[in-house]
Amino acid sequence: MAFSVVFQTALMLALLSWRTCQSEVLAEYSPLTPEGLNISVSSALQHLHFQWTVHKLPYQELQMVFPIEISRVETSKVIWMGNYSTTVKQDQVLHWSWESELPLECAPHFVRIKSIVNDARFPELSFTSNWSSWKEVRAPTPEQNHWLIFPRNKLVEEGSNVTFCYNSARNPGLSCYVESALIDGEQLDSNLFTFTLTNIPFIRTQGTNIYCGVNHTLKDGVVLFVSKVLEEPKNFSCETQDFKTLNCTWDPGVDTGLGYNRQPSQQYTLFDSVSGKKKFCVHNNWCNWEISQDLPATFNFTLTAENYLRKRTVSTAFALTDRVHLKAPESVYFKNVSATNATVTWKVPVFRNYVTLLCQIELHDKENVRQEHNVSIKGNGEFLFSELQPDTEYVVRIRCASARHVWKWSKWAAATLVTAEAAPSKALDVWRIVKSNEGLHNVTLFWKPLSKFHANGKILFYNIVAKNLDKKSELKLLCIPAPTNGTELTLDQGSYQIQVTANNSVGPSPTSEIVISENSGNEEVEEEKINGTKDGFLVSWNPRYGDRAGHVVDWCEHPQNLHCDLQWKYLGSNTTSTVISSDAFRPGIRYNFGIYELSTDKTAYLVEKKTGYTQELAPLDSPQVAVANLTPHSFTLSWKDYDTESQRGFIQGYYVCLKSNSTECHPDSVKEGLPAYMLMHIILPMMLCVLLIAVVCYWKSQWVKEKCYPDIPDPYKSSILSLVKSKENPHLTVMNVKDCIPDAIEVINKSEGTKVQFTGKPLTESESPRPANLYLLPAEDFSGLAPCISFENFTYNESACDSGSCAHIPVPTTAPPCQLGMLASPDNSLTSLENTHTHSQGEIPAGEMNMNYVSQLASPMLGDKDSLLINPPEPVLCSEYKMQMAVPSHLASPVLSE
């Protein structure tokens, strides 16, 4: 134990002795302590810059470490400790910087430094110097008396953090605001407060206001300038139009400029690493670069965007020929322009003509692109267009690019090309109408104008040559100026060959040829009816002559007009039918079609004629009927035939109805051309009724005979009426009334078609007109006989019978159908009667008869509505008038209407 104590004591003494010895050695190297420590302040950057030296280095250079301590407010409050290692040379001034998060103006800072030799080459020099004395640093504040907040006018990027401090030593109760928002500061010292703004947003170019005051009295304020973050330039590219200048463009992104000149907008610099040249760009989104002609045409550009806070760069490398965006071609001209060919020439404004260019050429007409070509050129371009259309306006467009690499096409250059005229390329489509008159042929020629495609220029005139085929020497020449499309020729009865050509400024068209034979215009061909539809007419024919070149169908599109607008259609030799359709076809208009066969020598022979309607309509007018030869037993009706042109449908027959106004009307209605089915339709039910009555009568014959019809003569045994058709005139009908003595005849002419025309309403099947009836009023003695005569267009007769106003069916017994209709519905008679008279009173259609023949023996009740109702079996419409005097209908009607 004693030994250990003694040993420890001895060891301590030895160590003390060694330490003392070492201190003596170090004292010899004390000059290595940092000397001349100088500290400068950068308020804007909040940097402290240290500068010192180490004197009397034993070697040229020495690896050393400098521990540094920084205190704030007072030396005891060390806020930062660190080492700075470096190689120190003889008499070298050492530099080091430290950045403070707190503005240096906020509080004094204290700094001290020492050195440690730490060089493995000189282990004997390893030692640590003493600390230098504390060095106080205060940031300069020229207006210290007024400034309370720091930092002043700081510039930061959006999203940064900034620490502020304010001193309330002179202003107790000082409170601070950021853009009107009160800030709670952290007390750093008795009068020193700090606060930190984090992730600062950009508010305005004029900066964010931070200010302090006491009781709303402003004491001090600062502006924190917040810059937007500089963005990398986008879409950076360069191109040349002329091989002299490169135009570089980019999208600059946001402008980072700030107000009060705190930061201008970012600047852009272009640097080419190939040539080593640099250019400051004036504009913020483009820059021009002069191309040096003696350098290889390759570039490696770096674009740098820069503001006070940041730099951004983008690069692009390329060969000049890969970035060619030429200007639009110039001087586009045409030469050697003919009707079908033209040569276009152009120039491309480039500096270096040795560059091969690719050019696209387009040829447009008014509708489409007709030709597209790609050509390679050097310098000036030239291209030959062929297969052009004569007398046509084209637009030629040209654009070019570098043939090596199509970076961008130039803009189009365009020019208008008009080709020359050429002779018309197609013969005229010619047709004719031939009319023979007093030994002459009146030939009317028609031709269709050539389309622009075939005219090849403006047609100036038409040449017509008529050659007499019998007398070869005889020629007729005509020159018809355009735009006439027809002419008339008067030729003798011989055969003529007529040639027609269209002529423009270059020459004539191929010849059109037709031949007029001696017989032309005299052909007698029976006309055949055809049924058209709204879609047109199906025209068919039978071939006549074996050796034929073709067929022609002609027709007038407006047959009612003076200018009938002749149309024709050429058809093949084997064609036997065609559909003729036209928008001009209208219902109720008759169209006539002529079918011609063309012989091989161009002679046209009329072979068939067709006529028809697209839709038949009811006649507008009824025939004007005249009564003549009136005797006690007969009279004669006559009327004129319809004019063919004014027919709105084919007239198939005329309807004559004779009826009486007595209850026992005899079936004396007579009808021409009545369809059989109509007769059967009505007669069969009548026959059954008669048979039934006959059986009953036979069964009760004696009783019935005594009570009902003791002396009724048999009407079938009398030949009251007989209809004799005139052989001389098919439209003249003679009626003999043997046993009745009429003293008046009333002709009532009704035309529903006219009414329809007045109202302007188109005719439909349901509204088809009733037949026009002519009523014969017998004398009183023959009141039982009610002859009723009417005219009917059979196309529309069904609805006429449906009306019940008049029956016209010859029924052998009992009442005629028109009476039956009245019995069935007496109100109808009144209505019909009233309608008839009202009509005659108010509106008198042109087609109605103007004169009424009335009997003096007529019963007054016929004009009395009440009587009509009491005695229902009255004739209808056939016996309204009983005064024997001729009066206009409008004078007679008021009496009846009462």
Place this chain on the structure above:
Amino acid sequence: MDLRAGDSWGMLACLCTVLWHLPAVPALNRTGDPGPGPSIQKTYDLTRYLEHQLRSLAGTYLNYLGPPFNEPDFNPPRLGAETLPRATVNLDVWRSLNDKLRLTQNYEAYSHLLCYLRGLNRQAATGELRRSLAHFCTSLQGLLGSIAGVMAALGYPLPQPLPGTEPTWAPGPAHSDFLQKMDDFWLLKELQTWLWRSAKDFNRLKKKMQPPAAAVTLHLEAHGF
């Protein structure tokens, strides 16, 4: 008629009296020169128009500066704006101003304010604000010319700027941007006050040129913007 010597003297005295009073007869006192009246009226109208125009411009500009400058009760110390011509004046002093001094003060004030305003325009960051300021500067230049016209009509010389006193607008790097904003604020505020005062000045002048002049009261207050 026989005239005596005493009668002749009486007639001469009467004639002299008439001639003496001729200038006072309004119908005979008309000349082709309308005088400064219309110019004063036009100047007055122009001040009212500028006052209206400035109200819109100041609103925009103070919003551009941000809070607290656009707050209604903001009233900072003048600090850097001491060089701006003050419009506020004691009422008695204002009443005692003669026409020449009144017009001279107006002319000098707007000369300085126009110069400051052009500096304000140079540092505006937005194009729209620059256009508005430039338009207002043109109008203010018109007012200056109008005042000069009134002074010339009244026979007053224009004040000559003293050498070296031309105001400049050159904020140095050490200058606080916050103080700069306060100067801008004061410039607009002082301009507004001057336009109010000028309206009163020219109204007073207008009435003075059309006797009898109505009583004029000057009420100058530093209203917030």
